[in-house]
Amino acid sequence: MSLQARDKEFLALLGPSGSGKTTLLRVLAGLEKPDAGEVRFGGEDFLSLPVRRRRVGMVFQHYALFRHMTVEQNIAFGLTVRSRREKPSRADIRARVADLLSLVQLEGLDKRFPAQLSGGQRQRVALARALAIEPRMLLLDEPFGALDAQVRRELRRWLRELHDRAGVTTVFVTHDQEEALDLADRVAILKDGELIQLGAPNEVYEHPATPFVFDFLGQACRLPGVIEAGRLRIADWESAAPKDAPGGPVEVFFRPDEVDFAPVDGAGLAAEVTGVAQRGPDVRIDCRIEGHAMELIGHGPTLPIGVAPGLSVRIKPFRPQVYAAR
């Protein structure tokens, strides 16, 4: 696979576990050697550079803070290990640490040890530590993986702001599609060590390149269909085929909330409603279409007309994606 991150970009590597995204990140950092291929940074051959010369800031999944050092010592580590010639003075290091502590809003915690911090605080220390060396690239391995849902959502926005301010090319790994779509400039979707699709969050969400991507980026309903002479036929319903759709037998994918409901004598796919459940702002509708059990989602507090358990309706996916049947 080949993948290029643009300057100052926020790039997400998204994939299920085992897709090779963390390995790719570790190759970028220099912690692992690829069997073949090359890694370049601004034209420079990165593979021939040892880890310590790459100046890549990495935030590990479990932060890997130095447990026997205080927050201050952790952040200063990258500066204090420099050779005597490049090492900043003691006062400079202290000033830099203070700057970073205020950047990640951990003032006053400089004398704490990692074990005395919460998960979110540890993550911010790890980030400050990585930023201390003024990295040419920031690598984040599942940056929110070990945090609870609420902290995760809040830190996400904050991280994005931090990235925009620091202006460092950032590559982050995640298995959470919502996170990737929300945060990144571009998303690279990986599967089994291969790059499946690369694009802006909206682009990959609206036009998933493969059934896998469609499935991975959100909930999916799938039905078999046939395309003939520019017409897409699913069961007894026919509509204009989407542009660039392949001919012959196809698999039709659509999001469970991207459907229009119509009365049973209207146009669309015949669906037999088997259950309806109000779920906060949404309505979950269980139904059977062509013998396939399916779960649809209606937005808003009111049920679509004619939808009740035991009744039949017709539904029309308004933005189906079509892939050649395998």
Add this chain to the structure above:
Amino acid sequence: MSQLALPPAASTATPAVAARPIARIRLPGIAPLMLLASAAVMMGLIGLPLVVVFQEALAKGLPPFLAALKEPDAIAAVKLTLLVAAIAVPLNAVFGVSAAWAISKFEFRGKSVLLTLIDLPFSISPVVSGLVWVLLFGAQGLFGTFLVDHDIKIVFAVPGLVLATILVTFPFVARELIPLMQAQGADEEAAALTLGAGGFTTFRRVTLPNIQWALLYGVLLCNARAMGEFGAVSVVSGHIRGLTNTLPLHVEVLYNDYDSVGAFAAASLLAGLGIITLVLKTVLEWRHAGELALGHRS
């Protein structure tokens, strides 16, 4: 650098470390009896012999006891024991750290073989650990003629004692470190590397501080065994008084000479060493329980 707005909930997060309540278990009826029984057995089998050692050593009063310790052979034995430990323990510490480092931070072929080899001295008799050196370097041994030709003495001399001690105390440090280092993983080292630290700096500033207490603990046990080793050392020593007799061998020699006070005086030194080790060990376990516990679960 100016402030970035951080959502309040994240910044007010409470520290993750909460004191873990210790579960108190009420022992059922028979348990106190069992506790008493085990305490009695301990007193009888361990406490009593210890008392006897000091009692016998001081049987004829303090002056003979001190005289036995001031005897040239006794002083030579103490010096030799210290010398052997001073060589064997640091070597095994270095070896133990290297082996534990290799085993816990890297994946390579033959890892399980290496682990088995490290444990080998635990499973073979110390006498065998001594005998192999005689078979290798003794006059009739594999390299015997070569050593005689070049006038190098290994067996029945200090090098033999050191070799035998190293072999017997081989696993102590490594065994203590491996579980701890495996649990710690290699992430902190990786982080240090990405931050620009070299291999040695990483070891000195990240790895070593993380294992220091377990290392000290391992060295302590290794040292106690090195100074107290009898079997392996006995085979390679040759029992030359004042020359190749370590303290445990000195005890045996005196005892065979019916010099009870002398034997027990020397033995009391070893017992004293044991008690000191025990105290240090308890202090370490008490103060650094978390880091050491890993090693003891294996």
